[in-house]
Amino acid sequence: MNLREYAQHRKDRGLAGTTHVAVYYAATKGRLPTSAKKVGGGWEIDAEIADQEWELNKRNPVMRVSAAGGMTMVEGPKLAADLPGGIPNLVRAESEKRRAEADLKIMQVKLRQGQLIEASKIRPLIFQRHRQFRDAVQNIPVRVVDSIAAIIGDLDTDQRHKIRTLVSTECRRVLEDLAKNPILEPPAVDSAPAAAG
Structure with a gap:
């Protein structure tokens, strides 16, 4: 027009x-x-x-x-x-x-409905779970060396040590790979204060 x-x-x-x-x-x-x-x-x-x-x-x-x-x-x-x-x-x-x-x-509605979780509340839980996982993986060599010895037969102390070292090395490698690629990235540093609402 x-x-x-x-x-x-x-x-x-x-x-x-x-x-x-x-x-x-x-x-x-x-x-x-x-x-x-x-x-x-x-x-x-x-x-x-x-x-x-x-x-x-x-x-x-x-x-x-x-x-x-x-x-x-x-x-x-x-x-x-x-x-x-x-x-x-x-x-x-x-x-x-x-x-x-x-x-x-x-976002506030989704938070109230339980569709979102505050990062400040979930991060400590994730950290705790990761630490439990790491500790469990690091204990695998100590726990399995006797089982391996029972399957193979009599092993002397040196052979047990080699098996424990081999399994420990592999467990450490897996943990290091996981540490290089975290599931959650660290939060970005935000200089602005969070909005109150």
Whole structure:
């Protein structure tokens, strides 16, 4: 739809900006960054998207950083690529904030339902299990050398020691391989404090 048609669309819905001049101003000043496109000598506007952008952008002006380092207000949001240094516009930042809040609420629900477990509670249990496993594996050579001797027959002390050393070496190799590829990676260091909620 063109400027006049979109102005009539807004008027029919009882919204502000019901003249083609107001719509032109909104389109040229960045209030409709993705829904209004200059086509030939006129404008082409996607009404559904434009209504959403108009509502968001009238409340969220963007701060533009001047070359001198000062801040000035911009009438409507610009795309991040239009701002110096790729500063994101407030509409995009607000959208990202809402998405992060929604993700946090989903995680909190899953935590209450038992679908998620807090890492701080499970890590000590995993550590304890791994230690028990390591101790059990390290005790295998001592436990099995007598059983091997019973199967083979009489073994002198030197042969028993060689068997124990061989089995110990293999057990140690397995444990070292497991230690090189942990199931859980250590947590990343996060300098930001955890959000309270």
